Amino acid sequence: MKNQLVLYCQLPVSKPVSRKLVHNKLLEIGLISAINAPTNTVVFPTGLQFNNLVSFVGCSPILNLDSEQAENEFGLAKIEIEIPQASNEEYFLFGENTRAPKCPICSTTINAWRSNLTTDYLIRCSHCNSDIDLKNLAWGKYAAYTCFYIAINGIYQREAIPLDSFLKSLELVFNAEVKYCYLQNRSKI
Ligand SMILES: [Zn+2]
Numbered sequence: 001m002k003n004q005l006v007l008y009c010q011l012p013v014s015k016p017v018s019r020k021l022v023h024n025k026l027l028e029i030g031l032i033s034a035i036n037a038p039t040n041t042v043v044f045p046t047g048l049q050f051n052n053l054v055s056f057v058g059c060s061p062i063l064n065l066d067s068e069q070a071e072n073e074f075g076l077a078k079i080e081i082e083i084p085q086a087s088n089e090e091y092f093l094f095g096e097n098t099r100a101p102k103c104p105i106c107s108t109t110i111n112a113w114r115s116n117l118t119t120d121y122l123i124r125c126s127h128c129n130s131d132i133d134l135k136n137l138a139w140g141k142y143a144a145y146t147c148f149y150i151a152i153n154g155i156y157q158r159e160a161i162p163l164d165s166f167l168k169s170l171e172l173v174f175n176a177e178v179k180y181c182y183l184q185n186r187s188k189i
Contacts, residue, residue, distance in 0.1 A: 003077070003156045004095075004183050005054070007167070008149035009176040011090060011135075017148035019086035021173045026150070029053065029169055032081045043153070044081045053166040054152065057159060064154065077154035086148065092121060092134055094143040095183030097157055101137035105130045110137075119189060121145075141181045148174065157182035 009017060026032045030049025037044065046065045056063075064072035065079055072078075100111045101123075108127035110116065116124045122131040135145050142157075150170075162180055170178045 002153065002185050003159075004082075004151040004153055004186060005155040005160060005162070005180060006093060006144060006149050006151045006183050006186070007162060007170060007178055007180045008093070008144045008146035009174040010179050011146060011176070013147060013174065013176040015175055016088050017086060017174050017176075019083060019148075022148070022150065022170075023083055025169060025173045026081065026083070029166070031166070032083075040085075042082055042084060044083065046079055046081065050079070052163070054155075054160050054162055057161065079152060079154040082151040082153060084149065084151075088147065090145065090147045092143065092145050092189050093149065093181075093183060093186055094139075095186050097182065097184040098142040099140060101134075101139060103128060103130065103132060104136060105132070117189070121189075139181070142183070144179070144181050151183075151186070155182070157184065 027035060030047040031053050032044035033047040034044050050065065062072065062074050062076065063079055064076045067078065070078055100109045100113055102109050103125040106125060106128040108125060110123060110125050112126050113123050116126065121134045123134055123137065124131050167178045
């Protein structure tokens with residue numbers, strides 16, 4: 001079970017997001033380390049400032065930050081940061097924990113949204129038969145429609161939140177508002 005905190009840019013963006021600039025910014029603020037990583041690296045270890053950028057809710061866990069183990073002795077998954085290769089396409093990210101949205105036309109919860117989802121990003125409401133653009137549905141903090149994201153592996157939903165200063169520094173390189181969500185076993189269409 002892979003749990004992630006996903007930070008993503010809210011569309012529309014004024015210009016394409018530069019992966020290199022995002023990577024450099026994350027190094028500069030200390031979210032990630034490994035300055036000399038090859039350019040095709042996608043997953044990075046946490047940097048020294050990780051705990052000052054992401055705030056854990058409740059009692060502070062013994063985080064699995066720099067070990068070689070996938071899980072530490074407390075059963076916590078290793079925290080790593082994924083910076084995907086850039087694409088200029090827009091896509092929908094969701095997970096096993098994504099909640100059924102409500103139809104904006106008839107207010108019925110679209111429980112069959114996964115099976116009703118088309119590659120045109122439309123979801124048919126089983127109640128009123130409207131085809132709803134998934135961008136017009138309220139997903140809360142459990143899905144994202146975006147063109148660029150970074151994912152922090154090993155964070156359970158609502159376990160931690162990114163600090164405002166972290167979001168602000170990302171907004172400078174994303175050229176867009178930055179939001180976040182929690183995804184369990186992420187899917188992308
Ligand atoms: Zn409906």
